[in-house]
Amino acid sequence: MTEPTSTRDGLDEAKAEWTELAERIQSYQAAYYERDESLVSDAEYDGLMQRLEEIERRFPELAGQDSPTRRVGGGVSELFAPVVHAQRMYSLDNVFSIDEFRGWAEKVARDLGGAPAFLCELKIDGLALNLRYENGKLVTAATRGDGVTGEDVTANIAYIPGIPQRLSGTGHPPLVEVRGEVYFPVAAFAELNAHREALGEKVFANPRNAASGSLRQKSEGKSPERLALMHEGFERLRLTVHGIGAWEHPPVHSQSEMYELLASWGLPVSKYAKVVMGTEAVAEFIEHFGAERHSVEHEIDGIVIKVDNFAQQGSLGSTSRAPRWAIAYKYPPEQVNTKLLDIRVGVGRTGRATPYAVVEPVFVAGSTVSQATLHNQDVVRAKGVLIGDTVVLRKAGDVIPEILGPVTELRDGSEHAFVMPTECPECGTPLRAMKEGDIDLRCPNARSCPAQVRGRVEHIGSRGGLDIEVLGEVVAAALTQPLFPERAPLADAHGVVGEAGLFDLTVKDLFPVVVVVRDAETGLPKLNDDGSQREAMPFQRRRDIKKDGPFVAPGPDISNVDDAGSADSNAADSGSADSGAADAGEQPSTNKPTEASARLDFAGDELSVPSANAIKLIENLELAKTKPLWRILVSLNIRHVGPVAARALADFFGSLDAIRAASRDELAQVEGVGGIIADSLLEWFEIDWHQEIVRRWTAAGVQFSIPGHPGPGAAAEVEGVLSGLTIVATGSLDGFTRDGAKEAIIAAGGKAASSVSKKTDYVAAGPGAGSKLTKAEELGVPVLDAAQFAVLVTEGPDALGLTSNG
Numbered sequence: 168m169t170e171p172t173s174t175r176d177g178l179d180e181a182k183a184e185w186t187e188l189a190e191r192i193q194s195y196q197a198a199y200y201e202r203d204e205s206l207v208s209d210a211e212y213d214g215l216m217q218r219l220e221e222i223e224r225r226f227p228e229l230a231g232q233d234s235p236t237r238r239v240g241g242g243v244s245e246l247f248a249p250v251v252h253a254q255r256m257y258s259l260d261n262v263f264s265i266d267e268f269r270g271w272a273e274k275v276a277r278d279l280g281g282a283p284a285f286l287c288e289l290k291i292d293g294l295a296l297n298l299r300y301e302n303g304k305l306v307t308a309a310t311r312g313d314g315v316t317g318e319d320v321t322a323n324i325a326y327i328p329g330i331p332q333r334l335s336g337t338g339h340p341p342l343v344e345v346r347g348e349v350y351f352p353v354a355a356f357a358e359l360n361a362h363r364e365a366l367g368e369k370v371f372a373n374p375r376n377a378a379s380g381s382l383r384q385k386s387e388g389k390s391p392e393r394l395a396l397m398h399e400g401f402e403r404l405r406l407t408v409h410g411i412g413a414w415e416h417p418p419v420h421s422q423s424e425m426y427e428l429l430a431s432w433g434l435p436v437s438k439y440a441k442v443v444m445g446t447e448a449v450a451e452f453i454e455h456f457g458a459e460r461h462s463v464e465h466e467i468d469g470i471v472i473k474v475d476n477f478a479q480q481g482s483l484g485s486t487s488r489a490p491r492w493a494i495a496y497k498y499p500p501e502q503v504n505t506k507l508l509d510i511r512v513g514v515g516r517t518g519r520a521t522p523y524a525v526v527e528p529v530f531v532a533g534s535t536v537s538q539a540t541l542h543n544q545d546v547v548r549a550k551g552v553l554i555g556d557t558v559v560l561r562k563a564g565d566v567i568p569e570i571l572g573p574v575t576e577l578r579d580g581s582e583h584a585f586v587m588p589t590e591c592p593e594c595g596t597p598l599r600a601m602k603e604g605d606i607d608l609r610c611p612n613a614r615s616c617p618a619q620v621r622g623r624v625e626h627i628g629s630r631g632g633l634d635i636e637v638l639g640e641v642v643a644a645a646l647t648q649p650l651f652p653e654r655a656p657l658a659d660a661h662g663v664v665g666e667a668g669l670f671d672l673t674v675k676d677l678f679p680v681v682v683v684v685r686d687a688e689t690g691l692p693k694l695n696d697d698g699s700q701r702e703a704m705p706f707q708r709r710r711d712i713k714k715d716g717p718f719v720a721p722g723p724d725i726s727n728v729d730d731a732g733s734a735d736s737n738a739a740d741s742g743s744a745d746s747g748a749a750d751a752g753e754q755p756s757t758n759k760p761t762e763a764s765a766r767l768d769f770a771g772d773e774l775s776v777p778s779a780n781a782i783k784l785i786e787n788l789e790l791a792k793t794k795p796l797w798r799i800l801v802s803l804n805i806r807h808v809g810p811v812a813a814r815a816l817a818d819f820f821g822s823l824d825a826i827r828a829a830s831r832d833e834l835a836q837v838e839g840v841g842g843i844i845a846d847s848l849l850e851w852f853e854i855d856w857h858q859e860i861v862r863r864w865t866a867a868g869v870q871f872s873i874p875g876h877p878g879p880g881a882a883a884e885v886e887g888v889l890s891g892l893t894i895v896a897t898g899s900l901d902g903f904t905r906d907g908a909k910e911a912i913i914a915a916g917g918k919a920a921s922s923v924s925k926k927t928d929y930v931a932a933g934p935g936a937g938s939k940l941t942k943a944e945e946l947g948v949p950v951l952d953a954a955q956f957a958v959l960v961t962e963g964p965d966a967l968g969l970t971s972n973g
């Protein structure tokens with residue numbers, strides 16, 4: 168028996184899916200076009216549209232006139248009078264890869280009988296506007312609406328700078344429709360949002376929604392403050408023209424020529440548009456602006472590629488939704504929606520308590536994001552996010568992810584506000600502001616808060632400190648074990664952790680223990696791609712590794728633990744629920760820090776198979792004792808004393824004793840030190856437990872002086888390729904951090920100065936260099952780029968073949 172046609176081909180299922188999709192898309196369109204809210208991310212929306220198109224390709228009978236694929240999304244709100252466009256306004260079809268673009272270009276070339284010239288433009292993420300000029304005078308301004316009828320926003324347009332009420336020049340046609348995009352420059356968007364927030368107005372999630380929400384406003388019923396805010400919005404909007412509508416017999420033959428004509432009439436056209444031949448040139452344009460996306464003053468979500476010639480545009484025509492002579496290439500999204508699962512607080516090296524968002528893991532701009540910092544409780548309040556909200560998360564390139572705000576329309580009442588804890592989540596000490604008026608809260612227990620000790624120990628091992636390969640975040644955590652600090656290798660006889668005992672450690676102290684991996688600066692647990700906490704066991708011995716299973720500790724203490732599962736459940740019940748790492752108990756994971764694993768150490772002295780890491784750490788600590796004085800100074804974790812200040816202090820004074828003996832003035836006058844660092848040093852020396860660190864490190868053999876240094880003032884000159892030369896580094900130099908550039912100069916025997924004078928021999932300048940570069944040019948000081956600078960610090964000035972200043 169043959170099946171009925173409809174079910175045989177899966178038409179019924181397809182129809183059900185189509186209906187559901189179409190309804191969802193329509194509800195998203197209503198929120199987006201009418202209320203300026205994005206209930207889902209653009210990428211998700213585009214995905215739904217693509218799916219709808221796919222279904223319609225298989226079942227063309229489903230693609231009726233009312234399909235979202237056939238219509239220009241958008242409508243006309245009752246707030247505004249309707250305006251019928253003289254010529255229809257279109258949307259654009261999309262491609263999401265260069266290959267897809269090539270496919271489109273091939274089809275166009277086939278239809279035209281040859282490859283056309285393409286006009287490449289930035290796709291501005293704003294709001295489409297239609298300006299109707301009659302004999303050179305602006306008559307109406309309207310939004311796109313459904314493409315046939317738009318909303319009359321003429322009154323508001325008058326306030327937007329750069330939109331002429333009357334065209335300049337001559338030769339204006341009786342009627343011309345000019346189309347363009349109204350947008351917020353990125354900087355203006357941030358400022359507008361700040362003002363809106365201060366007035367208790369809804370904050371916009373992105374510049375496109377802000378442009379639409381700002382333009383589509385009425386003055387009726389607004390308080391004077393809100394009217395002022397509305398006008399501020401208008402005045403910050405800008406227009407870029409990107410097309411024409413009705414115009415009988417335009418006097419030019421191509422869109423690019425037309426832009427020249429419109430510009431001559433005083434209309435704002437884009438400076439980025441470019442006519443190119445061939446798909447490779449288009450691909451280059453796409454790649455170029457993909458990399459330079461953030462150097463453009465407005466948001467772009469892609470590139471629009473148009474057939475430049477009007478006659479060719481005409482022969483290709485349009486569908487009911489979009490022209491066939493243009494296509495939008497969309498860049499991968501930088502903004503996504505996800506769920507805010509929780510807001511937790513981390514404590515970093517300096518004791519700062521930082522709220523951070525735990526979100527449902529989501530892939531954006533090349534990686535999976537599962538958390539984002541929220542800086543402090545004011546920021547949480549300002550963003551208006553509640554735990555349980557759907558939030559907009561943005562990650563642009565390599566920039567750290569940021570929560571932009573909530574999607575308030577999706578709230579169901581189950582969300583709740585974040586309350587900033589009053590106590591340090593890691594040690595329970597009451598948090599407080601460092602200074603009056605300081606919004607950041609800190610844990611004042613600098614001495615033994617495990618979070619702070621862990622951060623300091625990691626800093627000691629870092630490249631800018633003693634540069635100890637094995638002493639990274641994992642080992643630092645293991646040495647200070649937050650779940651059972653009193654059992655940590657760095658705990659003293661009273662169970663208090665601290666770095667004083669670092670150089671007294673022996674291999675025996677380094678027992679296997681499971682640790683939660685955390686960030687030293689923020690104290691936030693690092694997460695795996697699936698959102699679970701990252702854990703590690705740095706001192707695992709070979710025989711501890713149980714085949715095919717999680718780690719189980721040997722030894723008498725855990726003889727009753729037969730598998731890791733029951734060890735885990737012990738941990739969840741263990742009495743340390745209020746310590747920071749107790750979070751671990753909430754995460755599904757096989758390797759939780761357990762009391763059993765934290766204890767296993769004391770299984771006895773026998774370390775028949777010691778951990779390779781443990782041996783390496785002890786060896787490296789031994790070597791570190793005689794590292795250069797500046798590295799030892801950095802390792803003391805004195806506020807503001809980084810590698811540059813530490814080198815200056817070490818070179819000038821030659822020993823920690825001499826630094827301690829110096830007055831504030833003597834410290835402050837050293838080049839690269841100054842008042843703030845001098846104060847910080849004096850404060851540091853006053854604290855007992857800091858003295859204790861120095862005493863114990865000294866007793867363990869750490870060298871706090873430069874052998875043979877002649878004493879304060881007689882800085883031991885480093886001999887090198889830059890001896891006798893003064894160099895200023897400014898701007899961002901590729902391959903060097905700011906401190907790194909100075910360090911490189913000093914290490915090569917040069918003097919790293921911070922201001923440019925006649926005595927300066929070279930200035931190395933990268934992007935962002937400001938007045939120093941100008942000064943260098945005025946004084947005729949040779950200016951080097953990053954590549955030349957790299958040669959200078961390694962091979963010296965001769966290798967550059969340049970003469971220095973003077």
Ligand SMILES: NC(=O)c1ccc[n+]([C@@H]2O[C@H](COP(=O)([O-])OP(=O)(O)OC[C@H]3O[C@@H](n4cnc5c(N)ncnc54)[C@H](O)[C@@H]3O)[C@@H](O)[C@H]2O)c1
Nearest residue numbers: 195199205206207208209212258259288290291295409471
């Ligand atoms: N997140 C949501 O809920 C939601 C809902 C609806 C729409 N959207 C977004 O809007 C898109 C659909 O909107 P659309 O129909 O306006 O299409 P579109 O924004 O993808 O492209 C068409 C528009 O691009 C604009 N544009 C910008 N620069 C241009 C240039 N140089 N040349 C020509 N046009 C230019 C024009 O205004 C034109 O109308 C979706 O792809 C999605 O990104 C999102």
